[in-house]
Amino acid sequence: MSTIASTMADYRHQLRNNRLGLWLFFISEAFLFGGLFVSRFYLWGNTRPELDQTLGLTITSILLLSSFFMNRAEMAIAHDDRRTFLNSLLITAALGILFLIGVVGFEWRGHIRPWDGAFGAVLFGMTGMHALHVLSGVIFILIVWNNGRKGHYSSERHWGVEACAIYWHYVDVIWVFFYPALYLMGTVVR
Template structure:
């Protein structure tokens, strides 16, 4: 047999350290579902039709679930998620968080535009920020409590990470469990804050920027809480080791990003942007 020939059935090996993924329908279904969800938001805003948004959202959630399920299964195959592949996954997560940072930059840009140039507020009788007639939250009330909750959750997720590195399964589960509970507490108090808000979403530029910035952050908290809850289940099943635990690392990075964004929101929106405080 010539040296260039390969016998039938002889296993071949890649000449590179990278993993070529198998064909998957989930990128296509995720893209189509995200487009449908965006279209559903427009239809809901203009015609009060809900079902299109609901179908798009369910499609996105289903695509994420099955896609992540396949990645977890793939990671359990020997030799597939080698060190080079894991570095690529880390780069991907870093770039994703960078894109999320720019997402929030847009909200801060809008807020600072009117904060620094209140004369640009349409219809305002006086060039002040917050606009006349807007009563704001007491920053030392629920906003400070939620800040303490998120800062504490950053400590507990770090505790869980160090416990994992020390192969302390009990500490890992306790730290992750507390972080999930703290994330749920933050969402509860934010919902209560919104219910008691002294202004409505349609009340002008200040409520619009406030609810968009803090609301999208709240959505990220919910996503991060689900992310960490899934990690807790995987940790309970023993799927993380001190050497291989990128899924948990990605969740921890995302959670720290959520913490930092909230600190900026708390300082900029609640403290620097405080006006006449509403009385409850």
């Protein structure tokens, strides 16, 4: 086996281990988010507080759109399209920041406060923990963007991009369940 082929085989082996490690991390994170999800049903039951539906739908759409651009960035670097890769990363980060503004700047300034009993505790616990992950995801994206700008990734080697993309989509998957649990399920209690 030539040196190049051997190096690529090593890289692929390492890639499989990295990927498995990342998914194990996601499983551990699922317990955290799962606990918050279950606490919503335990404490709220078949009720929910009155929340701004337009805001909920808007921030959900923003996060879904950000996942699209993150996927576009990953596909771009996998197919040697550096300009689309860098632009898509920046758009994803911007959408992530918009999502944070929607949650922290608008939802958290609504009529429910963290000390308002079960409604406040669950709402702020779930959105707060999720927002923290969005914030870390945005930082991760900006680090990958900076590395990408310096030419650290190629179509053959871009584990950093793949890990960042999978992490971002994971945060999106969490919101896929949190959004209906907070905004849509149960009867509104005024």
